[in-house]
Amino acid sequence: MGNRDKKVSMAVVRRLPRYYRYLGELLKHDITRISSKELSQRMGVTASQIRQDLNCFGGFGQQGYGYSVEYLYKEIGNILGLYNGYTTIIIGAGNLGRALANHSNFEKRGFKLAGIFDISDDLIGEEVRNIEIMHMDKLDEFVKLHRVDIAVLAIPKQGVSEVAQRLANLGVKGLWNFSYTDLNIESDVNIENVHLSDSLMTLSYQITQKN
Amino acid sequence: MGNRDKKVSMAVVRRLPRYYRYLGELLKHDITRISSKELSQRMGVTASQIRQDLNCFGGFGQQGYGYSVEYLYKEIGNILGLYNGYTTIIIGAGNLGRALANHSNFEKRGFKLAGIFDISDDLIGEEVRNIEIMHMDKLDEFVKLHRVDIAVLAIPKQGVSEVAQRLANLGVKGLWNFSYTDLNIESDVNIENVHLSDSLMTLSYQITQKN
DNA sequence: TCATCCTTGTTAATATATTGTCAATAAATT
DNA sequence: AATTTATTGACAATATATTAACAAGGATGA
Numbered sequence: 001m002g003n004r005d006k007k008v009s010m011a012v013v014r015r016l017p018r019y020y021r022y023l024g025e026l027l028k029h030d031i032t033r034i035s036s037k038e039l040s041q042r043m044g045v046t047a048s049q050i051r052q053d054l055n056c057f058g059g060f061g062q063q064g065y066g067y068s069v070e071y072l073y074k075e076i077g078n079i080l081g082l083y084n085g086y087t088t089i090i091i092g093a094g095n096l097g098r099a100l101a102n103h104s105n106f107e108k109r110g111f112k113l114a115g116i117f118d119i120s121d122d123l124i125g126e127e128v129r130n131i132e133i134m135h136m137d138k139l140d141e142f143v144k145l146h147r148v149d150i151a152v153l154a155i156p157k158q159g160v161s162e163v164a165q166r167l168a169n170l171g172v173k174g175l176w177n178f179s180y181t182d183l184n185i186e187s188d189v190n191i192e193n194v195h196l197s198d199s200l201m202t203l204s205y206q207i208t209q210k211n
Numbered sequence: 212m213g214n215r216d217k218k219v220s221m222a223v224v225r226r227l228p229r230y231y232r233y234l235g236e237l238l239k240h241d242i243t244r245i246s247s248k249e250l251s252q253r254m255g256v257t258a259s260q261i262r263q264d265l266n267c268f269g270g271f272g273q274q275g276y277g278y279s280v281e282y283l284y285k286e287i288g289n290i291l292g293l294y295n296g297y298t299t300i301i302i303g304a305g306n307l308g309r310a311l312a313n314h315s316n317f318e319k320r321g322f323k324l325a326g327i328f329d330i331s332d333d334l335i336g337e338e339v340r341n342i343e344i345m346h347m348d349k350l351d352e353f354v355k356l357h358r359v360d361i362a363v364l365a366i367p368k369q370g371v372s373e374v375a376q377r378l379a380n381l382g383v384k385g386l387w388n389f390s391y392t393d394l395n396i397e398s399d400v401n402i403e404n405v406h407l408s409d410s411l412m413t414l415s416y417q418i419t420q421k422n
Numbered sequence: 423t424c425a426t427c428c429t430t431g432t433t434a435a436t437a438t439a440t441t442g443t444c445a446a447t448a449a450a451t452t
Numbered sequence: 453a454a455t456t457t458a459t460t461g462a463c464a465a466t467a468t469a470t471t472a473a474c475a476a477g478g479a480t481g482a
Contacts, residue, residue: 011439013416017409021391035459047459048441055461063460064448080412081419095310102306105391105408111415149418150411173418176411180232180316190421192414196405197316198228200361200387201291203403204322205224207360207384208292210401222469246429258429259471266431274430275478 008056015053016076018043023073035066082110086174087146091163092154093118093126093133096178100152101128114146136163143170150174157181164191219267226264227287229254234284246277293321297385298357302374303365304329304337304344307389311363312339325357347374354381361385368392375400 022043026034036054040047054060054072057079061067077083088111090097100106101116116133118124123133134142142148151167153160153175160179167175168187175191177183183191233254237245251258265271265283268290272278288294299322301308311317312327327344329335334344345353353359362378364371364386371390378386379398386402388394394402 009438014409014413016416017406017412018393020412021409037459046441048443049439051459051461052440059461061460062448063446064450064458066459079416079419081415082412084415084419086415086418095306095313099306099310100407103407106411109408109412109415111411150414173421174414176414182229188421190414190417192410192417194405194407194410195228196311196314197320198225198232199403199405200317200322201228201231201293201320202225203361203385203387203401204292204295204297204320205227205290206401206403207297208290208295210384210399220469248429257471259473260469262429262431263470270431272430273478274476275428275480277429 012053012056015045015049016080019050019053020073020076020080020082023069023076026069027073032069033066034069034072036061038066077110085110085112086149087112087114088150088152089113089115089117089143089146089148090152090154091117091136091139091167092152093120093123093128094154097152097154098128100154100178101131111150114148115142117142139166140170143167143172148172150176153177153179155179161185164189223264223267226256226260227291230261230264231284231287231291231293234280234287237280238284243280244277245280245283247272249277288321296321296323297360298323298325299361299363300324300326300328300354300357300359301363301365302328302347302350302378303363304331304334304339305365308363308365309339311365311389312342322361325359326353328353350377351381354378354383359383361387364388364390366390372396375402 022039036047036050040050051061057075060072060075090101090113093116097116097118101113106113113129113131116128116131117136117139118133119136124135126133149172151172151174153164155163157179160177160181161183164175164177164183164185165187168185168189172189175183175189177191177193178196180195180197182193185191233250247258247261251261262272269286271283271286301312301324304327308327308329312324317324324340324342327339327342328347328350329344330347335346337344360383362383362385364375366374368390371388371392372394375386375388375394375396376398379396379400383400386394386400388402388404389407391406391408393404396402
């Protein structure tokens with residue numbers, strides 16, 4: 001049983017998608033089994049870390065054999081909730097909102113895009129990926145009707161706090177926040193921030209220090 | 212002097228942009244001084260961590276007073292290389308490439324967007340933000356002429372490895388990689404991956420475990 | 423000017439994360 | 453069927469990161 005009961009650290013959780021990705025590649029190449037040692041070499045991590053990470057969720061492997069790629073792939077997908085068919089909406093039909101709507105991995109990972117919202121009258125009625133852009137006035141009704149799980153926040157930081165609170169109140173479970181601000185919401189909604197500028201600045205730091 | 216000489220850990224580096232952001236907000240509100248204690252409360256971290264992080268780079272504060280917001284802001288900006296006027300290009304003029312080109316923070320943080328490249332003939336000649344989209348054939352010449360520092364990779368993963376190696380060979384210092392693959396380049400080029408799907412899957416995990 | 427208060431920079435203590443080791447055991451080989 | 457090899461899961465050892473504690477010294481106010 002080991003450490004399967006303990007709370008799993010975010011350090012481990014953030015590595016799961018990467019395992020999932022590599023296992024998916026192996027599957028594509030018809031590789032049916034993999035040892036932690038070989039996977040570690042492909043991924044550039046230690047075999048020990050892989051085994052320890054996986055054991056947070058269960059003993060998926062077999063001594064002397066390794067791991068079944070397909071089984072492990074599905075198990076991790078399951079842990080990540082990728083087969084739950086979460087319904088998503090995008091708030092903001094600007095460049096970023098559209099880019100995310102067209103992001104192929106989005107649907108490939110099992111997320112269903114149900115609606116896109118904006119406040120600009122020019123955009124209302126336009127279609128992105130066969131999904132009509134709706135006015136924010138319709139948001140509440142839509143979220144309740146379609147039982148939206150995840151909302152993608154692709155709007156400027158000025159309005160984001162109010163919208164985020166509104167979504168949380170409507171029962172949305174997760175906010176994927178691209179606006180350049182930290183959300184502080186009165187709710188137990190889960191928030192995942194993607195601060196693109198932060199990432200670029202980190203790259204800038206590395207260049208600066210090296211040269 | 213303390214730990215100023217030791218190699219700074221990425222955990223610390225990744226927090227710098229956030230400090231920079233909060234200090235910028237303080238500046239906007241005409242707050243001229245701040246203690247680690249008050250900043251820690253605003254940011255939701257420990258004061259100890261702030262002081263320890265900053266001391267990796269120097270003693271910017273003063274006992275009994277705290278930190279000068281403007282001074283600290285500029286110092287961190289400097290550490291991050293934001294005043295070096297790095298020249299950037301975007302590879303891929305699809306939705307994501309355009310979104311990033313139009314990203315206002317991009318220029319606000321001191322990065323100069325010099326060119327956008329694509330392979331699709333339909334797009335060549337079109338303009339995004341007054342910048343003409345050029346064909347990849349012109350890439351080598353352009354990078355050399357304009358001394359490009361950073362390239363943003365906003366193309367599908369199929370072609371990204373080859374392009375990345377090409378850019379590295381041309382002397383580009385940093386790659387900001389949005390393609391859903393890990394780059395393995397023969398060069399000392401710095402790579403910052405932004406795997407959007409990974410982030411969404413992490414959010415999915417959190418929702419799944421909680422409910 | 424002097425005493426008190428405040429806040430840093432630094433070091434020590436604690437907590438967390440990663441890596442190494444090995445007994446247990448299944449698979450592969452002889 | 454017996455032996456060797458491979459590999460896990462668990463745990464111990466190590467390394468890294470975070471937090472707490474505090475002496476040193478400037479700021480503040482009487």
